[in-house]
Every structure is written in structure tokens, then in C-alpha cells.
Amino acid sequence: MEKMQILCYEIIAHGPPGPGLYCNATWDGAMCWDYTPAGSPAIKPCAEYIPSFKPSEFAIRECLPDGTWKPNFEETNSSTVGWTNYTRCLSTNHKPQLPIDKHNHLPRIQLMSEIGYGISLASLIVAVTIMIASKRLHCKSNVLHINLFCAFILRASVSFLKSLIFVDDIGLEKDIIRNPGGTVVFKNDGLHWECKLIVSIFMYAVATSIMWILMEGLYLHMLVYKTLFTERHGTRLYVLFGWFSSLTYVIPWILVRMFKENELCWNRQKADGYFWIIKAPMHLSILVNFLFFINIVRVLCVKSKISRHVRNDTQHLRKTAKFVLVLIPLFGVVYIAFNAYPIGAFNMEADFIYLYCEMFYNSFQGFVLALLFCFLNEEVQNEIKKWCFKRKLNTFNTRSILLSSWRKPSTRLSRDMTRDTHITEGTHHIYGKCTDTCKLNKKCCEHAQCLHKDRATANGRTLALQSENVNSLKDGEV
Incomplete structure (x- = not known):
């Protein structure tokens, strides 16, 4: 279904076949509908890639004389998307499912993603400010945490910028043409380097954020097995590798898109072949990080067994369990489950549940990292308490100084008056x-x-x- 959707976007980008009034080409969530002359119906065979459809039957859409698709009467703003009659495509064993439901879910997923990225961006900025302002928090692990937070700040910022200035996730305003019927068509002429640059930066931000998760896992793994190496070399190698290693596969992807598949704003691809230039290193880093996580958990379990033979310490087991739970978001273990899910193998409801879970985790991951490694950290909490105490003490001292400076002239006058009275009377x-x-x-x-x-x-x-x-x-x- 994804390949058919990509082909449909290409048809949309080519524009109408000639002069005249047409209903726009659109993807209704199940099938692609080409540009149709106004006042005529569109009839297509039912899709073979949908298990519940009968390929021998036909689906029907109606193009109205004003150049808009016939809407679904249950929806108020569906003239640009329209309604498709799939009644004959569905077998008697399946209940009719309107493809318009996809257009109800996608705006909700987009809204959830924007809210999550906004919360993550605000919390990460506060966390970075706290860690940079306090000199006592400038240890090696916190330096890596700051770089990890900065990588997710870059990812959230570019995602916000992309969703804000892109029109229907196609391109910038200067890259599209708005038809009278409300449809959007991509311009084929021009370089369109601005939207391609934004998409390239977004790909770099996503790859860098995943690479920094790998750097956190590598640092903990080296800290457990090779402590002297970490003490001698510090964090400079981790910082350089975390920010520049993703360029080794993002730049080749940019070159391939420029010379092999220079279409639209590089946010769509005909096939997954070229996209694996970025996808394969990201999956590999997630897999390596998962192996680091398993190895560290194994070491913790061995130590907990030794401590149990020495003493029955349930508190130590609780600390070990908490530490493992904290490592799950740090090592990106959830990415393993997302990458293992086969999209399109099940029904559309399962795909929507997968999209909701993936976008929720991706958008709120920065907030979870800031919460676990900054706001809930005891050292950070102690520094915040000290800062609040110093601020209260400074405000108290300034108030006492102001009050004393306001009271001193009166006491001096009273002393002078008493001295004069003593001289005259006594x-x-x-x-x-x-x-x-x-x-x-x-x-x-x-x-x-x-x-x-x-x-x-x-x-x-x-x-x-x-x-x-x-x-x-x-x-x-x-």
C-alpha cells in the first residue's frame, strides 16, 4: 500500500493532463484516483493488495460539475478528499470500512506529535540550561547527557519548522500551485533547494539523535568493562563521533537523491532502495545499542546474585531494577519493537495503533530523557535546592539592608537629641x-x-x- 501511495503522489505532482476543470488527483487511504473531468464519475477496479476487497468488483467516485469530489455527507470538509463507494469491493464476511477514517486519524497523529515535540523541546532547553549553569554538574556523564539533549533539541526544532512551513507535507509555499478546487500541485520547474535543505537537515537530526543514544550506551559499556580508557581519554571522542558520524551516510544519501532520484522535496521516494542508505546505519546502531543493553543487564544480574549470596538485600534488587528501567529509554530499546513490526502485514487498525505508538514515543522521548537524567537526578535536585536557598538568603539580606538603612537616620537623630538634652539639663x-x-x-x-x-x-x-x-x-x- 505504501508503494501505491508513493506512485499516487507522483501522479499528483504531474498535474492535470490538459486544460479544463478537473477534480484533483487524490489518495483516499486505500486507492489512488487520477485527475477526473468535472461532472463525470471515476470507476476503478478494487485493489488487489487489500485482503478484504474483491478484485472483480469496482469502486466508484463522483466528480461534481464544480471540479470537486462528491463529499461524504457525514463530513463537513471533505470536498477536496471526497468519498469513495467501496460497497461492491467488500465481501459479505467483512463489514464496510470507509477509507475516510484515515483522514481522521492522520491529523490527530500530527497534533499529538506537535504537542509531544513541544513538551520535549521546552523540557530539554530547561535541562540543558540547568546543567550548563551549575559547575558542579560538569562531569563526564553529564557532558554526554547535554550533547544528547542538544541532539534531541535539534530534532524537535527541525520537526516543528518542517510541519509549520510545509504545505500538506509536500513542499514550501513557493514550491506548490493551488488549484481553484483547493488542490495542491507540486511545481516541476525550479531547483527547490530550500525545501530539500530542510528535509536533509531533518534526516541529519534524526540520524544524530539515534547516534547519540548509541554514544550513551557505548560510554556505559566502556565504563563497565574498560574504566581506565574512559578515565584517560575523557568524552572528546564520544562528542566528535556523535555529531559527525551520521554525516558519513547522510551526505551519500543527499548525493544519490541529487543525481538519481531528484524528485519533489526528497520527502517521498519511489522505492526503499535509496532510503536504506540512511535506514541501514540507523538500524545497525539500534541493534548494537541493544546488545550493549543486554550485556550491561547481564553484569548487573551477576552482581545482584553475588550480593544475595553475601546478604539478603532486597533494597539492592530494587535499585538494580530501577537502574534497568532507566536504561531502557537511554538505550532506545523501544526502537527494536518498532523496527520489528511489519507495516502492512496486518489490517489497517493495527497499522494505526503502530503509528500512534511510534509517533508518541518519538515525540515524547526528549521529555522522558530530560525527566530521568536531569529533573529526577539527585545531584541536580540538590543544586536546585542550593540555588533556591541562596536566592532566598540574598533576598532576605537585601531586605534587611534596606530596612537598616531606613532605620539608621532616625536613631542618629534620637541620639543627638538625647545628647543635647543631657548637656542642657544634666x-x-x-x-x-x-x-x-x-x-x-x-x-x-x-x-x-x-x-x-x-x-x-x-x-x-x-x-x-x-x-x-x-x-x-x-x-x-x-
Whole structure:
């Protein structure tokens, strides 16, 4: 079905066969319908690639005189897609399934993807800001986490840009032609290098994000088996390999598309042959990372068995289980299940469930990584608590300084006023002598002079008394 859909997009890109009013060529989710003259029906044999269809019967669509397909009366905006009568194609053992259901699911999947990428982008930016701002978090593992977050930020940003400026996932506004019936046709003339550049950057972002998951797994694997290598060489080799290794197969894919399959904006391909230039290294990196995950889990299980022989420690088993659960998104183990699913082998409902699960995981994967390796990390939480405590302390100090600077002038004025009152009320200078009511003590000059005079007179009196005592003693001896 995917190959027929790709061929249908090529028919859409070629445009109408000649002048006149036509209903647009469209893919209704099951079959491709070519440009049809206005006011005439379109009849095609039922598709052989759908198991529930009878190839001997025919499907019918009706092109209205205004150049639009006859809509489904249950839908309000289906004039550009139209409604196909598949009643005769379905056997008696299968209930009729309208292909219009696909056009209901795809906008929901797109909306879910945009919401997921938006949440992931915001959380990853906050996580990178926290880890860069704190110097204590600049360890080797966190350096790799920062690069992993940056790779997923690039992926989410380019995905947002692509969904925002691309029209119907075909090309930019300058690359298409809008027909009166509301259809969109790709222009065949021109280089269209802008949309091709955006698609190439998107392919690089997806490949780099998967490659950085491999770098995280390789770092943990080397940390378990070759600790000295990690301590000596650091993270420079991981950073270089994570950002530049994906170019070794993205650039050949660009060259092949330029010279072999230079059609549309490179977001569609006739066959999967050329796309395996990018797909094969990505699948290989996911497989290698899965082997790293199994090996690390094996080492953890061996250590947990040894610890159980030494002591019955259930807390250690819980920590091991938590560590394994954390490693699942870090190693991209879920990609194994997505790559193993055969698209088109089952019914359409199973394919839709697969699309919902895959797009949900791809869009929210950045948020899960930021949550597990930044927001729930104890070191990061401690740094955030310290930063909040310092900020509260700084605000408290600034408030106390402001309050003290506002209160100091009043206290100084009160002290000056009390000093003046003490001088006027508490000091009495009579005939140059200081009375006992003076409260200024040494600050009053006259009080100090009085004290000096009183001490001199007191010393003279004591000397006179001593001399008298000496004289009386002499007279007694005599």
C-alpha cells in the first residue's frame, strides 16, 4: 500500500493532463484516483493488495460539475478528499470500512506529535540550561547527557519548522500551485533547494539523535568493562563521533537523491532502495545499542546474585531494577519493537495503533530523557535546592539592608537629641566647678578639668595627712 501511495503522489505532482476543470488527483487511504473531468464519475477496479476487497468488483467516485469530489455527507470538509463507494469491493464476511477514517486519524497523529515535540523541546532547553549553569554538574556523564539533549533539541526544532512551513507535507509555499478546487500541485520547474535543505537537515537530526543514544550506551559499556580508557581519554571522542558520524551516510544519501532520484522535496521516494542508505546505519546502531543493553543487564544480574549470596538485600534488587528501567529509554530499546513490526502485514487498525505508538514515543522521548537524567537526578535536585536557598538568603539580606538603612537616620537623630538634652539639663557649672549631676563624664571638658583639680587637691590632702602622721610618730618616739 505504501508503494501505491508513493506512485499516487507522483501522479499528483504531474498535474492535470490538459486544460479544463478537473477534480484533483487524490489518495483516499486505500486507492489512488487520477485527475477526473468535472461532472463525470471515476470507476476503478478494487485493489488487489487489500485482503478484504474483491478484485472483480469496482469502486466508484463522483466528480461534481464544480471540479470537486462528491463529499461524504457525514463530513463537513471533505470536498477536496471526497468519498469513495467501496460497497461492491467488500465481501459479505467483512463489514464496510470507509477509507475516510484515515483522514481522521492522520491529523490527530500530527497534533499529538506537535504537542509531544513541544513538551520535549521546552523540557530539554530547561535541562540543558540547568546543567550548563551549575559547575558542579560538569562531569563526564553529564557532558554526554547535554550533547544528547542538544541532539534531541535539534530534532524537535527541525520537526516543528518542517510541519509549520510545509504545505500538506509536500513542499514550501513557493514550491506548490493551488488549484481553484483547493488542490495542491507540486511545481516541476525550479531547483527547490530550500525545501530539500530542510528535509536533509531533518534526516541529519534524526540520524544524530539515534547516534547519540548509541554514544550513551557505548560510554556505559566502556565504563563497565574498560574504566581506565574512559578515565584517560575523557568524552572528546564520544562528542566528535556523535555529531559527525551520521554525516558519513547522510551526505551519500543527499548525493544519490541529487543525481538519481531528484524528485519533489526528497520527502517521498519511489522505492526503499535509496532510503536504506540512511535506514541501514540507523538500524545497525539500534541493534548494537541493544546488545550493549543486554550485556550491561547481564553484569548487573551477576552482581545482584553475588550480593544475595553475601546478604539478603532486597533494597539492592530494587535499585538494580530501577537502574534497568532507566536504561531502557537511554538505550532506545523501544526502537527494536518498532523496527520489528511489519507495516502492512496486518489490517489497517493495527497499522494505526503502530503509528500512534511510534509517533508518541518519538515525540515524547526528549521529555522522558530530560525527566530521568536531569529533573529526577539527585545531584541536580540538590543544586536546585542550593540555588533556591541562596536566592532566598540574598533576598532576605537585601531586605534587611534596606530596612537598616531606613532605620539608621532616625536613631542618629534620637541620639543627638538625647545628647543635647543631657548637656542642657544634666550639666550645671557653678563658679567653674562641675556638680554631681553631670551625665557626660569624660566628654565634658569642664568636668574633666574639675576632676583633675579635685584629684590634685585630694592628693595634697593625703600628703599633708601623711606628713602629720610622720611628725606625730616622731614626737611619740621622742
